[in-house]
Amino acid sequence: MQNINIFRVMEGRGVRINKEVVDQEIAYGEGRMNQLRRELNGYNPLSHKDLKTLLIDEMKLPILPDRLTPAGKPSFDKNAMKDYEAILENNPAYANGPWGSVASNILEYRGWHITLSLCYKKFSDLVGPDGRLRCDYWLHGTKTGRTSAHDPNLQQIPKDGNKIWNRNIKRAFEADEGYVLLQVDFSQGEMRLATRYAKQPNLTETFQWNRDMWGDMIAALNRPKAQCKTLTYAKMYGAQRNKLRLILGGDDPDQFITDWEAYHDRIVAFSNKVYEVAKKRGYVRYWTGRVRHLPDRRDARLAFNSLLQGGLAEIVKSAMIRLYNEVDNPECRMLLMVHDSVIFEIKREYLEQYITQIKQVMSRVEDEFETNVPFDVEEEMWGLDAA
DNA sequence: CAGATCGTTTTT
DNA sequence: CATGAAAAACGATCTG
Numbered sequence: 001m002q003n004i005n006i007f008r009v010m011e012g013r014g015v016r017i018n019k020e021v022v023d024q025e026i027a028y029g030e031g032r033m034n035q036l037r038r039e040l041n042g043y044n045p046l047s048h049k050d051l052k053t054l055l056i057d058e059m060k061l062p063i064l065p066d067r068l069t070p071a072g073k074p075s076f077d078k079n080a081m082k083d084y085e086a087i088l089e090n091n092p093a094y095a096n097g098p099w100g101s102v103a104s105n106i107l108e109y110r111g112w113h114i115t116l117s118l119c120y121k122k123f124s125d126l127v128g129p130d131g132r133l134r135c136d137y138w139l140h141g142t143k144t145g146r147t148s149a150h151d152p153n154l155q156q157i158p159k160d161g162n163k164i165w166n167r168n169i170k171r172a173f174e175a176d177e178g179y180v181l182l183q184v185d186f187s188q189g190e191m192r193l194a195t196r197y198a199k200q201p202n203l204t205e206t207f208q209w210n211r212d213m214w215g216d217m218i219a220a221l222n223r224p225k226a227q228c229k230t231l232t233y234a235k236m237y238g239a240q241r242n243k244l245r246l247i248l249g250g251d252d253p254d255q256f257i258t259d260w261e262a263y264h265d266r267i268v269a270f271s272n273k274v275y276e277v278a279k280k281r282g283y284v285r286y287w288t289g290r291v292r293h294l295p296d297r298r299d300a301r302l303a304f305n306s307l308l309q310g311g312l313a314e315i316v317k318s319a320m321i322r323l324y325n326e327v328d329n330p331e332c333r334m335l336l337m338v339h340d341s342v343i344f345e346i347k348r349e350y351l352e353q354y355i356t357q358i359k360q361v362m363s364r365v366e367d368e369f370e371t372n373v374p375f376d377v378e379e380e381m382w383g384l385d386a387a
Numbered sequence: 388c389a390g391a392t393c394g395t396t397t398t399t
Numbered sequence: 400c401a402t403g404a405a406a407a408a409c410g411a412t413c414t415g
Binding site for chain 2: 071110114
């Protein structure tokens with residue numbers, strides 16, 4: 001079976017939508033947006049112009065030098081608004097004014113705008129008469145070889161959130177009667193691939209012994225998990241020294257970076273080699289033979305990330321072929337794919353046995369790709385309230 | 388007015 | 400000159 005046919009089957013199946021939850025959230029969200037707009041004196045939080053008039057001209061807040069848009073204008077995105085919120089809270093001149101909650105109002109308005117227009121309203125418009133929502137996958141939708149999804153883009157539905165505007169998103173999806181929705185992810189797939197390519201001994205051991213990668217890194221580098229994640233992802237994306245310092249903030253970032261690079265010495269050396277080779281050739285070749293041509297061969301920083309992002313996408317697509325051939329059936333249907341995870345609709349009474357089988361088949365990467373680093377997967381139930 | 392670009396949000 | 404990957408999609412605003 002080829003991927004194109006598998007995706008065609010998945011597009012045909014779609015996923016069931018809970019119309020009550022969707023309608024309820026639309027009504028509530030629209031009400032909140034109207035109220036917030038009134039509290040903001042009619043200023044439109046979606047208009048950069050309005051926000052400049054309100055925040056800079058009227059409220060006399062400063063333009064934040066570290067918070068500029070690519071075009072060099074003051075940014076009012078959520079990071080900037082957090083800074084403004086702190087300024088407002090710490091300054092009595094503002095606290096006693098009429099704009100006490102202006103920052104949180106703007107953030108909530110924009111949060112609802114995104115959730116309603118991209119999720120709930122889209123779901124409502126696009127859901128079929130049978131109550132199922134179908135997106136459109138583009139198998140060639142990205143430069144790296146990942147798949148993209150459209151109408152709606154189900155690859156960007158918010159995670160269950162602490163934020164009120166997307167706290168109920170997952171409740172909008174439901175399984176058929178007697179079934180459950182299960183997501184299965186390749187965990188730390190890109191780091192496993194980097195470890196496999198670079199033959200990084202300590203990480204190879206971490207993965208072979210099925211230890212927690214973050215736990216080992218935290219212990220070795222003596223830094224909090226959030227910092228370890230930030231730096232690790234930034235390195236996988238090819239961030240340069242200045243950018244690393246900026247995103248890590250205070251607390252001796254240079255020492256941290258040095259320690260990280262020592263702990264991942266083989267990966268660092270390998271990424272440098274990928275850079276050199278890609279610069280010479282103008283492209284990078286994945287394990288399947290697929291190539292990504294660089295948009296500008298003088299700048300090969302993209303190469304390492306493409307090798308990981310694209311190479312993992314090839315691993316996931318291979319896994320989907322095995323899953324379709326060996327597992328998929330009316331009791332256990334593949335419905336959706338989100339980059340490094342696959343979402344299934346499974347008959348509840350056989351759930352445990354299918355979890356075992358899916359994990360075994362999905363992680364059997366060595367069928368196509370020789371590796372001594374295991375590619376483990378983790379399962380997660382959708383809709384925990386499903387009794 | 389149509390189409391392009393900007394700024395913002397969300398995901399892996 | 401500066402540089403953090405890949406995307407979708409909305410509304411507001413700019414451009415021809």
